Amino acid sequence: MKKLINKVDDVVVESLAGMQAAHGDLVRLHPSVKGVLRADAPNPKVAVISGGGSGHEPLHGGFVGFGMLDAACPGEVFTSPTPDQMLEAAKAVQGGKGVLFIVKNYTGDVMNFQMAADMLAAEGIPVAQVVVNDDVAVQDSLYTAGRRGVGGTVLIEKIVGALAELGAPLEEVKQVCEKCNAQxxxxxxxxxxxxxxxxxxxxxxxxxxxxxxxxxxxxxxxxxxxxxxxxxxxxxxxxxxxxxxxxxxxxxxxxxxxxxxxxxxxxxxxxxxxxxxxxxxxxxxxxxxxxxxxxxxxxxxxxxxxxxxxxxxxxxxxxxxxxxxxxxxxxx
Amino acid sequence: MKKLINKVDDVVVESLAGMQAAHGDLVRLHPSVKGVLRADAPNPKVAVISGGGSGHEPLHGGFVGFGMLDAACPGEVFTSPTPDQMLEAAKAVQGGKGVLFIVKNYTGDVMNFQMAADMLAAEGIPVAQVVVNDDVAVQDSLYTAGRRGVGGTVLIEKIVGALAELGAPLEEVKQVCEKCNAQxxxxxxxxxxxxxxxxxxxxxxxxxxxxxxxxxxxxxxxxxxxxxxxxxxxxxxxxxxxxxxxxxxxxxxxxxxxxxxxxxxxxxxxxxxxxxxxxxxxxxxxxxxxxxxxxxxxxxxxxxxxxxxxxxxxxxxxxxxxxxxxxxxxxx
CATH class of the missing domain: 3.30.1180.20 (Dihydroxyacetone kinase; domain 2)
Incomplete structure (x- = not known):
């Protein structure tokens, strides 16, 4: 196995640094947790946030910007991000209209986004979640109860991001997200x-x-x-x-x-x-x-x-x- | 070797068909020779055309459209396109202001673009060529006398395509192309x-x-x-x-x-x-x-x-x- 990396432990951090160096007009890194934030956040709109293990690039960090995600929370390669990453990213980008978490259906992601949602709600920030489960291949899988969340996530993030950009309230953003996932x-x-x-x-x-x-x-x-x-x-x-x-x-x-x-x-x-x-x-x-x-x-x-x-x-x-x-x- | 293909002989043609199906608003295929043409060509501007062996996608067909190439001539995988492809593509997209061929420095490409330029000139169409040779790795190579044309080609096609879109005459378009290649x-x-x-x-x-x-x-x-x-x-x-x-x-x-x-x-x-x-x-x-x-x-x-x-x-x-x-x- 040959890879263009320095130290195994630094792969995600160095890759994020490169992304920020290349796209500093669009994204900035969270100062304390691994998170890709929209450069001009917070905005007075529903904050759309996703995340998951790294290794699926450009998902999700590459989709942060106008009309799509307000923040992405990357874990280590193929490893869920932590609830505190999600919480801190959400607090950094939310602009008072609430937060939607778009969660791919993997056990770790679902659990951690749920914890982050609970913490956000405890701080009085409105939060909704949609779990994407579009993979028809298998019912349960190695890291999943139910169907896995895969390619549909990209399309959902684009569509839901546009709706949020247009100023729709959290309830409607969530509803369209669920409609997309159903279709x-x-x-x-x-x-x-x-x-x-x-x-x-x-x-x-x-x-x-x-x-x-x-x-x-x-x-x-x-x-x-x-x-x-x-x-x-x-x-x-x-x-x-x-x-x-x-x-x-x-x-x-x-x-x-x-x-x-x-x-x-x-x-x-x-x-x-x-x-x-x-x-x-x-x-x-x-x-x-x-x-x-x-x-x-x-x-x-x-x-x-x-x-x-x-x-x-x-x-x-x-x-x-x-x-x-x-x-x-x-x-x- | 496993590949997502049908027949080896059809790889390029079927891939081009897929590209046209995906991007029909931007590109169309030449009706008789393998060529990716800008959908709205000809336009009253210098036609900027490139080409070369397939297998380097998105280069060059992926760069056909507003502000970049007017046509791309794909050969078989890693094989130069033919002079008649270049000639027919040029005739299909040129709008009376002349044609610039951007040629990566490989012996077959250089020879075939030269023949196409001679044929175009014989038909009274003004034509200029620039050979890109940006690869500092080796002086001569397997398919090249002198340095190879590589990544610089992408940047040159973008920059020169913008200049042509702005209405610059052939001589100036060629000059800026040469300046880019020199830098x-x-x-x-x-x-x-x-x-x-x-x-x-x-x-x-x-x-x-x-x-x-x-x-x-x-x-x-x-x-x-x-x-x-x-x-x-x-x-x-x-x-x-x-x-x-x-x-x-x-x-x-x-x-x-x-x-x-x-x-x-x-x-x-x-x-x-x-x-x-x-x-x-x-x-x-x-x-x-x-x-x-x-x-x-x-x-x-x-x-x-x-x-x-x-x-x-x-x-x-x-x-x-x-x-x-x-x-x-x-x-x-």
Whole structure:
């Protein structure tokens, strides 16, 4: 395992320092806890906050800025951040209209955000939480009771961030967040494992002719290990499950998101997107918006995930609303 | 070697189709040759065109759009496009003010762009060319007489594209392109090899404790194979050569670009950027602009490159000018 790092213990802190050096116009680091704060916070709006283990960059720190997150709380690699990080980040960015925590469904994250919410509420700051659980691959998993939170989180953070930017009250922001979560489904696959810096070796082993269908973003086991197939076959096997789960139906408009796990070339992601559009068109499902690239990764893992979000006019408008963060930017 | 592809022969075409499906508002494919054209071309401005082997995505197709390229000509993976691709793309997007070819210095690209320029000129279309050769790693290389064209190409395409968008005449666009090339220097390194789909195996082998300093973007040999070092040591060994080559001097303002080779996590690229800023500050060189991410890649290669561009007020203004392409977007 070779990585561009200095000391294993300093990976997250040094990476955050680099991000702040590159994007100081958008984000600043919390002075005492690991937290990426919107540079111009607090603002008189609902503060939208997320967080989770590091190693999924640009999620979440790369999504801090106008029209998306007010703060991100990064843990160590693949490790939940702590309640005090969440509490301090929330206090630093909240502007009196309350706080929404967007939580990916992993046991540690859920527990720690709950504790932070309790502490915030005790200080008289209104707080709501939504747990994202969009992964259709498996019901329970290595770090999860229920479905895992994966690619849908990116789309939810963008849409909910826009709504908060527009001045919606906490109750409405929470409600739209729940609506998005109810309408989004994802599934991932891996060609290779990642290696956590502190572990120093691959999280799992895959044969030279195998892939893992339904992988989690920490390398958690998926549904099946299968012999290698074509991109089209792989896309169909993932998209079929996703479409049938909601279900997405003929005539639906969707946002189709092809996400790279970190080590797969963009060339292959566009090829996958091409096969996905063909599949969806065959079902009479219209791709009205899209996102293709590395947005919720698993270190250097090779593979991809597919996320479909059922759209309506409200969600389309919020998706199109200007955003200005290190990793997503348009309209500004 | 596992890849998300269907047939080896269709990789480029299917990837381009996916890109067009995702970004049809910005780009369209040429109807008869492999070419990514700006959707609203031709425009009454100098047409800025680049191209080269595929496998470096988002370069160049991802940079087609407002304020950057008018067309990109992709060859097969790591293979030069043909003169007829360049000719047809140029004819499709040129709007009467002439054409600038931005050519990375590889023997095949240089020869084919020269032939295309001759054919364009024979049809009475004004044409100029600039060959980018910013790689300080080696003088001659596997596919190159003289220095290779690498990361500087991305910065040059952005800056020159802005100038063309502003209506500058061909002679001035060429002149600023040459100025940028004279003021930009790069160097790369690899932790792992990439594998060309048609070859089906890694281009080269590196030991589990080795990295290659000065690697090319096709896996061409660099300066040295060295035992693994810290990110800080690697950054210093690359940045020292880059700074001394121009040389960049105390008081200079630069654009610092940390580029991922395709398979390296963003977390590590920010960490590298952090070490680069520290190094440059120590030399009294000020980072006035930056770019961190995967912009000129080598399929799934793990590694990075560092590019420094010496800035002045003109180049800063052109860098800041709005751009709207699949891979770079701001101000619009």
């Amino acid at each position: 989004v489904r994802s599934m991932g696959m891996a060609l290779t494992s990642c290696a956590v810096p502190a572990a120093g070796k691959p999280t799992f082993e895959l044969g030279e002719d195998e892939f893992e269908l339904g992988i989690g973003i920490h390398g958690e086991p998926g549904r099946q290990r299968l012999k290698m197939k074509t991109a089209r076959e792989i896309v169909e096997s993932m998209a079929e499950v996703i479409v049938n789960d909601l279900p997405f139906q003929k005539g639906d408009e969707v946002l189709a998101f092809v996400n790279g796990m970190g080590g797969t070339p963009l060339m292959e992601l566009y090829l996958v997107y091409n096969d996905l559009v063909r599949f969806l068109n065959g079902k009479g499902i219209q791709v009205a918006r899209n996102l293709v690239g590395n947005y919720i990764t698993s270190l250097e893992m090779q593979g991809c995930s597919i996320t479909l979000l059922k759209l309506d006019s409200q969600l389309k408008a919020l998706w199109d609303y200007p955003v200005h963060t290190p990793a997503l930017r348009w309209g500004k | 930009v220097r790069s160097m790369g390194m690899a932790l792992t090899s990439c594998a060309v789909p048609a070859a089906g195996k890694p281009t080269f082998e590196l030991g589990e404790d080795e990295f290659e300093l000065g690697i090319g973007i096709h896996g061409e040999p660099g300066r040295q194979r060295l035992k693994m070092k810290t990110a800080r040591e690697i950054v210093e060994s690359m940045a020292e050569v880059i700074v001394n080559d121009l040389p960049f001097q105390k008081g200079d303002e630069v654009l610092a670009f940390v580029n991922g080779m395709g398979g390296t996590p963003l977390m590590e690229l920010y960490l590298v950027y952090n070490d680069l800023v520290r190094f440059l500050n120590g030399k009294g060189i000020q980072v006035a602009r930056n770019l961190v991410g995967n912009y000129i890649t080598s399929l799934e290669m793990q590694g990075c490159s560092i590019t420094l561009l010496k800035l002045d007020s003109q180049l800063k203004a052109l860098w800041d000018y709005p751009v709207h392409t699949p891979a770079l977007r701001w101000g619009k």
